[in-house]
Amino acid sequence: MPRLLYSPPSPYSAKVRLAAKHLGIAIELETVNTGQAPSVLIDGNPLGKIPTLLLDDGSAVFDSRVIMRHLDRSAKGELFADETAELIEAVADGICDSALAHVYERRNRPEEKVHQPVLDWQWDKVSRGLDWVGDHLPPTAKPDAGGFALRAALGYLALRFGGKWEAGRDALTDWATAFDSAHPDLTDCLPA
Ligand SMILES: N[C@@H](CCC(=O)N[C@@H](CS)C(=O)NCC(=O)O)C(=O)O
Numbered sequence: 001m002p003r004l005l006y007s008p009p010s011p012y013s014a015k016v017r018l019a020a021k022h023l024g025i026a027i028e029l030e031t032v033n034t035g036q037a038p039s040v041l042i043d044g045n046p047l048g049k050i051p052t053l054l055l056d057d058g059s060a061v062f063d064s065r066v067i068m069r070h071l072d073r074s075a076k077g078e079l080f081a082d083e084t085a086e087l088i089e090a091v092a093d094g095i096c097d098s099a100l101a102h103v104y105e106r107r108n109r110p111e112e113k114v115h116q117p118v119l120d121w122q123w124d125k126v127s128r129g130l131d132w133v134g135d136h137l138p139p140t141a142k143p144d145a146g147g148f149a150l151r152a153a154l155g156y157l158a159l160r161f162g163g164k165w166e167a168g169r170d171a172l173t174d175w176a177t178a179f180d181s182a183h184p185d186l187t188d189c190l191p192a
Pocket residue numbers: 009010011012013034047048049050051062063064065093100
């Protein structure tokens with residue numbers, strides 16, 4: 001069975017887990033600490049990032065967008081029915097990139113060296129990305145790659161930035177609620 005190297009808070013890993021479960025693809029979950037660069041991770045993915053999917057034949061598939069394509073092909077799914085799905089995935093992932101950069105800036109620097117303009121620069125991207133996806137909400141009943149990416153991104157924001165992004169974004173919070181109501185079996189895949 002393929003093994004997914006991941007960690008519970010990782011939004012990109014959550015996206016992949018949501019899609020795999022929805023497509024009925026069984027994967028074994030293995031938690032890794034990227035900060036320790038374990039060989040199981042580095043041997044598969046030179047970038048040392050998660051998610052990384054280790055296949056039964058010994059090869060590795062990495063970067064969540066590549067894994068999504070791999071899962072979709074494996075299950076003959078319809079995650080990428082149109083370009084909109086790809087664009088929403090790109091913006092949702094970009095929101096995560098900026099949110100994560102924000103977290104890393106605060107986590108990895110001594111407090112006096114945290115650079116507020118960098119935090120603001122990244123947060124502006126998160127805000128603009130949220131505005132954009134708010135105007136391009138993907139379907140919830142039959143989710144595509146955009147829907148999984150967006151649900152994972154909103155889950156990450158709820159986890160790390162709760163109270164900072166929701167005001168005035170009822171369409172997005174309602175969308176997440178509708179997604180969870182339509183797929184109660186998937187909530188255990190959200191960032192935690
Ligand atoms: N573009 C990558 C981003 C993956 C990523 O940045 N993952 C984070 C965890 S959420 C990570 O591995 N960080 C450790 C590092 O950058 O060394 C993807 O979509 O898979």
